[in-house]
Amino acid sequence: MRIARWAVGGTVSEGFVVGENVIPFPERRTVADVLASGLEAAHGLHDAVAGGLRPDDAHVALAAVRLLAPLVPATIRDFVAFEEHVEGVSAAVDGKSEVVPEWYQAPTFYFTNPHTVIGTEDELSPPACERLDFELELAAVIGAGPSSTGANLRSNEADAHIFGYTIMNDWSARDIQSREMKVRLGPAKGKDFGTTLGPWIVTADELAPYVDPEGFLAVRAEVYVNGTLVGEDLVSNMGWTFAELVAYASRNSRVVPGDVLGSGTVGNGGCLAELWGRRGILEPRPLQRGDVVRMVVEGIGEIVNTVGEAVAASPVRAARKTSRARMR
Incomplete structure (x- = not known):
């Protein structure tokens, strides 16, 4: 369905x-x-x-x-559940290819902007940046489940709250993101200008034949730029199942119908930054105006977006420096 x-x-x-x-x-x-x-x-x-x-x-x-985007999300949580992606991107950020021990301890996510969601065939309006990137993901969409509160779910309970799945492109301005995260916060403006969801929601039961014995969705995901295959992976290479991601999101919190939970970027070229980190050069080049990004996920379909003209932002004043000895 x-x-x-x-x-x-x-x-x-x-x-x-x-x-x-x-x-x-x-x-x-x-x-x-x-x-x-x-x-x-x-x-x-x-x-x-x-x-x-x-x-x-x-x-x-x-x-x-x-x-259009198949729903107006209540919230969007985006995880980082693929070990290979973490390893490759870390090399692009600090020149050292590694996965920190904390990654293995629990699934990590950030909240992104539900108000800048676009659909397939929509043109992306990126910020002025030097390293525009895509991120190929699968996202779970939450529906009503057996728990009326959606709070503190166990993974077997959380699975029943997954209504279906959609393809997600978490667009990223890597140079802006890198500056922000040096302040030990974010990502923020490096991300919240656009997220593609689509082309529709495929209900969870339709994808049940792809679930492997460990509970992972063994569907193939591919991304193309201007018709050239750039990345491909199996979604079953996640470190946690979607049910485990939902359960973690609900920990001391709630998930509600309309919430979207992204898997995080797949490995093996699921984004350009991973390839930049592994190769040590900006190859393939960052996205530019007119580039067409096409993502295909087995059992769901495809989303296609064209990169539009960058939107110039008003300048930001540098912070004033204050004396710590100043009287309060």
Whole structure:
């Protein structure tokens, strides 16, 4: 089952993708409504809508619509769950290829901006930067689960809160990110200008055949720049399962329907920074205006974005220096 949001002209609709058509939810329901109802209710709604589809029913060809991001996220947590990615990027940052011991102790994530999410085929508006990069990821989308609070879940409970999955591109301005993280905080402005989600949400049961005996999703992920394959990996190379990521996110906290949890960047060229770190040079070159980034994940589909013109930012004043002996 696939769930999407789309636009025709200025009208936005939300519903199911059935074959090569899109069918709106009845009674003006939204993706948020469906996530809050849970996966079982969504299947019942899908069967009622798609099962009664007739040639004269109001539906639209998928090719005739512009797909939007498949949901308006409540929050976006982005993990760093691939050891190979951590090792390669560390070399790009400080010249030393390593995975710090703390990485193995627990899954680490940061929060990114749900207000700058774009969909497939949208043009990315990056900040003015020297090292624009992509990050190939798979993301879990949270729906209603057996725990009404979504707090302090165990991994076996957390799995039932995963409604489905979507492809995620965590766009990154590496030079801005590097400056920020020297202050031991972030990433912030090096990330929050854009995140692609799409092309739709594929429900968890559809991907069940790809789950390996250890609970990992053994789906292939690929990224292309201007038609050239740059990176490829199996999502099952994660250090933790998605259920474990959800459980950790809920620790002393909550996950709620509409939350998005990114896997973090896959290894083996899932981003340019990993390759820069391993090769010691900016090869392939950083992304530039007009570049087309295409990501493909087995069992889900693909997202495609073109890099647009950089947006010049207003200058930032340097901080004043103050005396620590100053009277308070």
